[in-house]
Amino acid sequence: MLRLVLVLLLVWTWTSSALVRVxxxxxxxxxxxxxxxxxxxxxxxxxxxxxxxxxxxxxxxxxxxxxxxxxxxxxxxxxxxxxxxxxxxxxxxxxxxxxxxxxxxxxxxxxxxxxxxxxxxxxxxxxxxxxxxxxxxxxxxxxxxxxxxxxxxxxxxxxxxxxxxxxxxxxxxxxxxxxxxxxxxxxxxxxxxxxxxxxxxxxxxxxxxxxxQKSVEEPVFSFYLSRTRSSYPEGELLLGGTDEAMFTGPINWLPVTVKGYWQIKMDSVAVQGVSSFCPRGCQAIVDTGTSLIAGPTSDILSLQQLIGATPTNIGEFLIDCVRLSSLPHVTFVLGGTEYTLTAEHYVRKEMLGDKELCFSGFQAVDIVSPEGPLWILGDVFLTEFYSVFDRGQDRVGFAAAKHPVEG
The missing domain is CATH 2.40.70.10 (Acid Proteases)
Known part of the structure; x- marks a missing residue:
């Protein structure tokens, strides 16, 4: 019995030191x-x-x-x-x-x-x-x-x-x-x-x-980002591995195509099931430092029209908050797997005084690379999908994030 306790203690010590939560x-x-x-x-x-x-x-x-x-x-x-x-x-x-x-x-x-x-x-x-x-x-x-x-x-x-x-x-x-x-x-x-x-x-x-310096057990880190400030945790960076309690289903892995950004190939972007952008594939950056989803100007302007967003005089795009339930889904296809965002996911809500404003979570940014224009999958995307960054095998993984049921 004592030997079993010692083994369990050693296992607990190894696992607790291997994964660090930030x-x-x-x-x-x-x-x-x-x-x-x-x-x-x-x-x-x-x-x-x-x-x-x-x-x-x-x-x-x-x-x-x-x-x-x-x-x-x-x-x-x-x-x-x-x-x-x-x-x-x-x-x-x-x-x-x-x-x-x-x-x-x-x-x-x-x-x-x-x-x-x-x-x-x-x-x-x-x-x-x-x-x-x-x-x-x-x-x-x-x-x-x-x-x-x-x-x-x-x-x-x-x-x-x-x-x-x-x-x-x-x-x-x-x-x-x-x-x-x-x-x-x-x-x-x-x-x-x-x-x-x-x-x-x-x-x-x-x-x-x-x-x-071999500080981490595995050359992997992962992010969980909450939808609201009232959630617990509001977000978490895990150094050294992943936390299965934070996501559901298998992790879908995509190889890094260029080792600078965490750059991957995106198969296509579809609006309401119709492949509208990047139909022959394009490159995307997985970026926790960018809140929105960004893409080439011509594509994003067309996408804003398809979701009913209207431009303001400072380059933002407003959406009628009453219409959210009727807006189309936007699906990103990565490694053959579909990642679908509803309007509740891709619309950012802000209070201005006592008035609620709804803004599109898509932004036009033109980044030129040898592989063509780059898209950026920022926090609007990463909030919905748990993200894993694997330096050992140079790949990025996604799985559906677990969020508390919102009342």
Whole structure:
């Protein structure tokens, strides 16, 4: 009997250390906050990529890679709509930061105590001089986002995520975050979980470091994202495997086609059962750092018409909330398996005062790649389908997510 107890204890210890749960919080997006404050229109005017680049380009060192012509079309991040983020710790002793765990990028950065931007004053800042494990690097980096650039210096220190530790983790200390995007953000920084080829900062991305240091039992991580803030958990990142309690049915696996983003082949996109877009197949990015589902402009404009969405003067698409039950289903076919979203899934609801507004969860974004235009499967898709990212076999898996029954 004693031997059985010891065996069970060993098994429990192994399984509990192999899988690390990182709780994710869901918060109103920057876009929602701006809309509620009546500031969205002015913000979007000031943060158009072309105008933003001209205004701030002189603030960056000549030759900054992220400022190269065409770079902005290669890397699109929609942090204005980001809603899910969790906690990490850097340094010795620990310094806490909230970050977006972003499969659409590969860099880790947090604000520096030396940052001069307004955004940094409103967020937790890394104090290198207080960390006994800090290693100065000195090289500079710049990262281009869809709504601005940030500039910083590189460093190395001890990183803790959940119960896992990554030693000598390369990361960026941002010293300049122009514009207002990060001023309103509820998160401090970003932890990229894409492939090394996507990184602006030299060195191993976080999950690569964890794999190299054998911190995780399996080279796999997975995401569960809730539909509402009232759900428990609001979201969860699982490092080292999957949680069968979070999904139903088998996991459908798709091979990664290009190792940068988590890029896969999409068979087609159908509206109400009719194959309307990408009929001969196209490429898609699985991106937890983008809230919406994005695709080529011509396709998305046609899709908006098919679901009865009408454009606003700031590029969003409104839907009559009363008509949701009659709107068509939109189905994404991946690896021969159909993933169907109803209007309740692809429509975003927001309260503006006492009025409910319904917005389309589809967005036009043109990303050119050697494999053709890319679609982005963001949180609108990933909320409905549990997602698994397998670096060992370079594949992405999906299964139907389990959500509490909404009353």
């Amino acid at each position: 709780p994710l919080r869901r918060r109103p997006s920057i876009r929602s906050q701006l809309r509620a404050d009546g500031l969205l229109l002015d913000f979007l005017k000031d943060h158009r990529p072309d105008m933003f680049n001209r205004r701030y380009a002189q603030c960056f060192p000549p030759g900054t890679p992220s400022l190269r012509l065409g770079r902005s079309s290669e890397k699109i991040y929609n942090f204005m709509d980001a809603q899910y983020f969790g906690e990490i710790m850097l340094g010795s002793p620990d310094q806490n930061f909230s970050v977006i765990f972003d499969t659409g990028s590969s860099d880790l950065w947090v604000p520096s105590s030396y940052c001069v931007s307004e955004a940094c004053a409103l967020h937790r800042r890394f104090r290198a001089f207080e960390s006994s494990s800090f290693h100065h690097d000195g090289r500079m980096f710049g990262i281009h986002y869809g709504s601005g650039h940030l500039l910083g210096v590189m460093a190395r220190d001890t990183l803790k995520v959940g119960g896992l530790t990554a030693l000598n983790q390369e990361f960026g200390e941002s010293v300049y975050e122009p514009g207002a995007t990060f001023v309103m953000a509820k998160f401090d920084g970003v932890l990229g979980m894409g492939y090394p080829n996507l990184a602006e900062i030299l060195g191993n991305p976080v999950f690569d470091n964890m794999m190299a």
